[in-house]
Amino acid sequence: MKDRLEVTTPTDRQIVMKRSFDAPRQLVFEAFTTPALLQRWLLGPPGWSMVVCEVDLRAGGAYRYVWRHDADGEQMGMGGVYTEIQAPEGIVSTVRFDDPWYRGEAVDTLVLTEERGQTKLTQTVLYESREVRDGVAKSGMEGGVAASYDRLQDILSPKSADRS
Amino acid sequence: MLSDSLNATFAALADPTRRAILARLASGEASVMELAEPFEMSQPAISKHLKVLERAGLISSGQEAQRRPRRLEPEPLAEATEWLERYRELWVANYQRLDALLEELKVAKKKNQGKGRSR
Numbered sequence: 001m002k003d004r005l006e007v008t009t010p011t012d013r014q015i016v017m018k019r020s021f022d023a024p025r026q027l028v029f030e031a032f033t034t035p036a037l038l039q040r041w042l043l044g045p046p047g048w049s050m051v052v053c054e055v056d057l058r059a060g061g062a063y064r065y066v067w068r069h070d071a072d073g074e075q076m077g078m079g080g081v082y083t084e085i086q087a088p089e090g091i092v093s094t095v096r097f098d099d100p101w102y103r104g105e106a107v108d109t110l111v112l113t114e115e116r117g118q119t120k121l122t123q124t125v126l127y128e129s130r131e132v133r134d135g136v137a138k139s140g141m142e143g144g145v146a147a148s149y150d151r152l153q154d155i156l157s158p159k160s161a162d163r164s
Numbered sequence: 165m166l167s168d169s170l171n172a173t174f175a176a177l178a179d180p181t182r183r184a185i186l187a188r189l190a191s192g193e194a195s196v197m198e199l200a201e202p203f204e205m206s207q208p209a210i211s212k213h214l215k216v217l218e219r220a221g222l223i224s225s226g227q228e229a230q231r232r233p234r235r236l237e238p239e240p241l242a243e244a245t246e247w248l249e250r251y252r253e254l255w256v257a258n259y260q261r262l263d264a265l266l267e268e269l270k271v272a273k274k275k276n277q278g279k280g281r282s283r
Contacts, residue, residue, distance in 0.1 A: 005259055007252045012178045015251070019259050023266035027273070031265055041261035045254060
């Protein structure tokens with residue numbers, strides 16, 4: 001049973017992701033905060049692995065992730081500080097990339113809610129400015145997907161627009 | 165410049181009325197009157213929105229003397245939707261791996277409970 005990922009840009013500085021998981025909140029929270037677990041899933045595009053994963057899980061504590069491109073050894077690092085931790089409900093942290101993928105610091109807010117053993121995740125990344133948020137597009141990620149009118153409809157109005 | 169046009173595109177998309185106008189135009193061109201109709205908004209108000217969309221290059225207007233219908237210009241939106249799509253694909257993959265990991269964790273948890281450990 002595949003769960004659908006929703007990605008939206010409700011304001012000009014944010015990217016919001018929503019996804020449900022078939023697991024209790026406690027397990028999802030652990031998967032987000034335990035280095036051995038993070039390294040299993042928080043990866044980049046294909047061909048990257050996480051070679052550094054440090055987590056000091058407390059308010060004011062720092063975290064650091066470094067990914068390595070297996071083919072050529074290129075590395076990408078990011079890190080930040082936990083500003084708020086409420087296990088297992090959520091985490092607020094700052095995000096900064098070593099080699100500025102984007103300028104400045106972003107704020108990442110993770111919220112987990114549980115209902116009948118299912119966890120709903122909402123992750124909001126707030127960038128310093130619209131220019132920075134839109135600069136995420138120049139990330140150099142490989143591959144492009146040609147947009148079709150179907151995708152356009154999907155992004156503009158998930159429920160079909162009234163065609164009068 | 166890529167980021168300037170993306171700025172304009174995202175500013176244009178940040179408004180729900182403008183998004184609804186674009187969704188309507190995805191089904192075919194329309195006049196200002198036709199576009200204003202579903203909203204309780206005056207034509208001048210709609211025209212303001214249309215100007216933002218035109219400046220962003222998201223719509224263009226035809227040259228027919230009276231009607232000047234607006235039509236959707238797909239390139240700026242293709243730019244914007246492309247990066248969102250790539251971002252989305254990355255996270256679809258991450259979360260699918262997380263799904264698999266969570267299944268393992270659930271099984272491990274059950275095994276521990278089976279061994280008589282208290283919850």
